[in-house]
Amino acid sequence: MDSKKKWLIVLALVWLLLFFFSTRLTLIATGYNLEKIKNDEFTTSSEIHFDINRFSSPEGLLQKVYFEGWAFNPANQPETGQHASLILKSVDFSYELEADRYRRPDVSRAFPEMNLTPDELGFIGSFSTIAIDTGFYEMFIKLDQADRDPVVISTNKYFQKNGNAFIETKKEAGQPLEELKDFERSNQVNFNVEACKISEDRLTVKGWAYLTDQSATADTVQIQVTSGDGKIYYFETEKYDRPDVANHFEDENYLFSGFVLSLKPEKQLALPVTISVIINETHIAEQQITCSE
Numbered sequence: 001m002d003s004k005k006k007w008l009i010v011l012a013l014v015w016l017l018l019f020f021f022s023t024r025l026t027l028i029a030t031g032y033n034l035e036k037i038k039n040d041e042f043t044t045s046s047e048i049h050f051d052i053n054r055f056s057s058p059e060g061l062l063q064k065v066y067f068e069g070w071a072f073n074p075a076n077q078p079e080t081g082q083h084a085s086l087i088l089k090s091v092d093f094s095y096e097l098e099a100d101r102y103r104r105p106d107v108s109r110a111f112p113e114m115n116l117t118p119d120e121l122g123f124i125g126s127f128s129t130i131a132i133d134t135g136f137y138e139m140f141i142k143l144d145q146a147d148r149d150p151v152v153i154s155t156n157k158y159f160q161k162n163g164n165a166f167i168e169t170k171k172e173a174g175q176p177l178e179e180l181k182d183f184e185r186s187n188q189v190n191f192n193v194e195a196c197k198i199s200e201d202r203l204t205v206k207g208w209a210y211l212t213d214q215s216a217t218a219d220t221v222q223i224q225v226t227s228g229d230g231k232i233y234y235f236e237t238e239k240y241d242r243p244d245v246a247n248h249f250e251d252e253n254y255l256f257s258g259f260v261l262s263l264k265p266e267k268q269l270a271l272p273v274t275i276s277v278i279i280n281e282t283h284i285a286e287q288q289i290t291c292s293e
Contacts, residue, residue, distance in 0.1 A: 081146030099125030228270035
């Protein structure tokens with residue numbers, strides 16, 4: 001390698017280092033630098049009332065996102081000293097997006113029976129997506145409360161950071177499987193598919209399933225998908241608790257019977273699409289369900 005090429009490589013590396021550090025210094029200088037925090041620092045609560053009125057697209061040189069909303073915990077009202085912020089949570093770490101408090105008398109008027117103090121119900125802030133690592137994030141609202149441990153609640157909003165893009169997306173649930181062969185039709189599979197839909201190439205299936213007179217705790221649920229062109233695909237679902245199912249059948253064995261599948265298959269599915277529910281890769285339901293568009 002001649003000296004000219006060596007100098008070009010050195011200059012390129014220097015430029016990259018300067019770019020990285022100048023970006024980081026700019027974020028620090030403007031107050032938009034974000035530190036990663038541990039995921040286990042939060043306690044989840046389902047009691048928080050909230051709404052996000054604004055969450056803008058990234059804009060400007062720093063790719064800033066502006067957000068605004070309100071939040072309160074009805075169990076702790078009336079009180080002062082609460083402070084809301086947003087949390088972007090990935091698998092390994094989180095970012096906290098600080099916000100300023102402001103008055104929201106419209107919120108206190110909307111809940112007259114709760115005697116809310118309007119001064120600290122609102123929150124407003126901004127952050128730079130440049131400070132966020134590439135990855136998939138779930139967004140939470142964090143509520144710091146006077147003399148109490150902070151709590152968080154999921155907003156059920158999900159974002160993908162990829163390069164300069166920061167876009168809202170849907171949660172992926174489930175994964176593709178290799179071909180399943182060792183199963184047989186069974187009338188032991190009791191199930192209900194509450195939703196089966198194909199929209200923008202995304203397949204979403206949701207419902208519950210269990211084997212009659214057996215505990216669903218250790219069961220897995222798979223979905224056999226038959227495309228309109230005759231091709232067959234298999235997917236693993238995510239399981240979750242369904243207390244309504246256990247209550248309906250008066251049997252706690254069926255508590256962990258819920259399942260959900262939501263993803264974009266690698267190959268586009270030809271319509272019409274039908275599905276069958278499989279349990280433990282061995283028992284397949286006798287009935288088939290046709291998905292809607």
